[in-house]
Amino acid sequence: MANPLxxxxxxxxxxxxxxxxxxxxxxEGQSEFQNVKVVQTKGFGKMLLNDDLVMVTEKDEFVYHDxxxxxxxxxxxxxxxxxxxxxxxxxTAREVIRHPQVETCVMVEVDQMVVDACKEFIPxxxxxxxxxxxxxxxxxxxxxxxxxxxxxxxxxxxxxxPIGPATPLFGEEFYEDVFTRLADDGIVVAQGESPFYEQTMxxxxxxxxxxxxxxxxxxxxxxxxxxxxxxxxxxxxKKYHPTKDxxxxxxxxxxxxxxxxxxxxxxxxxxxxxxxxxxxKAESYGKTCE
Amino acid sequence: MANPLxxxxxxxxxxxxxxxxxxxxxxEGQSEFQNVKVVQTKGFGKMLLNDDLVMVTEKDEFVYHDxxxxxxxxxxxxxxxxxxxxxxxxxTAREVIRHPQVETCVMVEVDQMVVDACKEFIPxxxxxxxxxxxxxxxxxxxxxxxxxxxxxxxxxxxxxxPIGPATPLFGEEFYEDVFTRLADDGIVVAQGESPFYEQTMxxxxxxxxxxxxxxxxxxxxxxxxxxxxxxxxxxxxKKYHPTKDxxxxxxxxxxxxxxxxxxxxxxxxxxxxxxxxxxxKAESYGKTCE
Numbered sequence: 001m002a003n004p005l006x007x008x009x010x011x012x013x014x015x016x017x018x019x020x021x022x023x024x025x026x027x028e029g030q031s032e033f034q035n036v037k038v039v040q041t042k043g044f045g046k047m048l049l050n051d052d053l054v055m056v057t058e059k060d061e062f063v064y065h066d067x068x069x070x071x072x073x074x075x076x077x078x079x080x081x082x083x084x085x086x087x088x089x090x091x092t093a094r095e096v097i098r099h100p101q102v103e104t105c106v107m108v109e110v111d112q113m114v115v116d117a118c119k120e121f122i123p124x125x126x127x128x129x130x131x132x133x134x135x136x137x138x139x140x141x142x143x144x145x146x147x148x149x150x151x152x153x154x155x156x157x158x159x160x161x162p163i164g165p166a167t168p169l170f171g172e173e174f175y176e177d178v179f180t181r182l183a184d185d186g187i188v189v190a191q192g193e194s195p196f197y198e199q200t201m202x203x204x205x206x207x208x209x210x211x212x213x214x215x216x217x218x219x220x221x222x223x224x225x226x227x228x229x230x231x232x233x234x235x236x237x238k239k240y241h242p243t244k245d246x247x248x249x250x251x252x253x254x255x256x257x258x259x260x261x262x263x264x265x266x267x268x269x270x271x272x273x274x275x276x277x278x279x280x281k282a283e284s285y286g287k288t289c290e
Numbered sequence: 291m292a293n294p295l296x297x298x299x300x301x302x303x304x305x306x307x308x309x310x311x312x313x314x315x316x317x318e319g320q321s322e323f324q325n326v327k328v329v330q331t332k333g334f335g336k337m338l339l340n341d342d343l344v345m346v347t348e349k350d351e352f353v354y355h356d357x358x359x360x361x362x363x364x365x366x367x368x369x370x371x372x373x374x375x376x377x378x379x380x381x382t383a384r385e386v387i388r389h390p391q392v393e394t395c396v397m398v399e400v401d402q403m404v405v406d407a408c409k410e411f412i413p414x415x416x417x418x419x420x421x422x423x424x425x426x427x428x429x430x431x432x433x434x435x436x437x438x439x440x441x442x443x444x445x446x447x448x449x450x451x452p453i454g455p456a457t458p459l460f461g462e463e464f465y466e467d468v469f470t471r472l473a474d475d476g477i478v479v480a481q482g483e484s485p486f487y488e489q490t491m492x493x494x495x496x497x498x499x500x501x502x503x504x505x506x507x508x509x510x511x512x513x514x515x516x517x518x519x520x521x522x523x524x525x526x527x528k529k530y531h532p533t534k535d536x537x538x539x540x541x542x543x544x545x546x547x548x549x550x551x552x553x554x555x556x557x558x559x560x561x562x563x564x565x566x567x568x569x570x571k572a573e574s575y576g577k578t579c580e
Contacts, residue, residue, distance in 0.1 A: 222520035
């Protein structure tokens with residue numbers, strides 16, 4: 001092995017550190033934006049870390065990618081034009097293009113190094129980026145949103161945490177541009193952080209979509225390798241309600257199979273623990289989904 | 291500080307270790323059954339560990355205790371007699387006795403040391419054990435189930451993992467006795483392990499309740515300090531369906547407030563990720579809840 005490794009650690013400011021047993025550092029580089037690593041772990045397959053935070057592991061990436069893609073794509077009746085901001089590992093694009101209505105999936109990733117590292121070491125997610133419907137652009141997502149003249153049916157903000165290169169993706173100006181580029185019946189889904197640890201950021205995300213959306217709501221999923229295990233996406237739409245405008249029959253009729261997502265989980269994921277549900281109600285005064 | 295400590299570690303056979311920053315070892319003892327520790331952590335308040343596995347933390351114990359108690363107690367129309375097997379920290383009893391219909395809550399904990407350590411250091415959960423309706427018995431749960439002549443409306447198997455002293459609580463004979471001591475319209479809820487990591491044990495739990503129950507199903511919750519974040523309980527009843535016989539109005543009318551549980555979460559928690567749902571369907575051939 002070129003670069004043997006015993007473990008890789010993820011430190012959390014909330015008072016704990018997770019140490020993953022590993023065998024090899026497959027890649028490490030410092031891009032213009034961040035430190036990028038791919039590690040062969042013992043328990044989770046290959047693992048991508050940006051600035052030493054776990055982004056993707058082969059073992060549990062199916063949860064995140066099922067939930068960011070299939071929830072909006074099974075609500076929108078005809079999602080032809082999909083935009084992914086971030087998502088350089090390719091997993092979100094992989095799930096998006098399983099939907100036959102999707103004609104084009106524009107993917108705007110700021111960091112070429114993430115794309116290259118995943119293409120070389122994590123084909124499980126990265127292979128989708130070679131599909132002819134995926135229009136990969138290495139470009140700043142904020143700049144793209146401001147300058148683009150395209151209109152999208154679904155926009156997925158598949159960002160890292162609001163530190164480092166992804167910080168502007170948690171800003172007011174960015175969301176104004178997102179809703180400008182969204183079709184009148186469009187849906188936005190954004191990586192929504194941890195309900196347990198990031199209540200302040202969840203409140204901020206609500207404040208960013210509230211002026212533009214008719215319906216918005218957090219939905220939750222369980223990632224093994226995200227701190228606390230419980231994680232959120234924020235759904236926001238100018239037209240569609242995430243559960244009332246969802247027809248479970250479409251999932252069955254699609255013939256698609258999943259490891260995590262299913263029609264019951266779609267609806268159930270919008271049920272929130274009381275502490276998060278009451279925060280959402282308080283922050284959205286009457287404009288929430290329920 | 292009597293016993294300063296920098297951290298406490300939990301090692302997982304699945305290839306990772308969680309290191310919790312700590313300040314003090316408040317208690318350590320070796321009982322007849324297990325090693326018992328109470329640690330003052332930086333991020334999670336006081337933490338109880340049995341054989342170096344995290345059992346309870348002050349910060350997130352509300353999730354587990356809400357979900358083990360309120361799901362069955364809001365399904366059963368008149369839960370007068372409740373039995374807890376295990377649960378020596380007292381958190382389950384605390385939530386059980388919030389229900390005014392409960393006349394007696396028998397609690398059978400094998401390890402006096404756990405009870406004493408929690409009473410001294412974690413009153414947040416342990417205080418309930420002083421309530422007059424709680425009948426605490428320091429006794430082996432398997433022996434109690436075999437010898438008892440009492441009948442219960444709700445039986446909660448609040449056990450540790452199937453290693454060490456709790457191993458017989460995952461056995462056929464124990465479940466035969468549980469259902470013998472259960473009223474004809476009784477409900478059993480058992481700690482159901484991790485859907486991600488313990489699929490074999492989840493299959494075994496189904497096989498244990500299937501011969502005795504009319505309805506049974508796993509339901510999930512998200513614990514910050516359990517490995518993988520996602521965890522299960524198994525609901526089983528001779529009469530009641532966990533969602534069809536659940537009336538959300540009862541929760542509102544109870545006037546009770548929760549941090550995690552609510553009527554939406556009650557129903558949503560029975561929606562399972564596809565990999566777990568298909569396992570449940572396969573193992574229960576037509577006898578499952580759906």
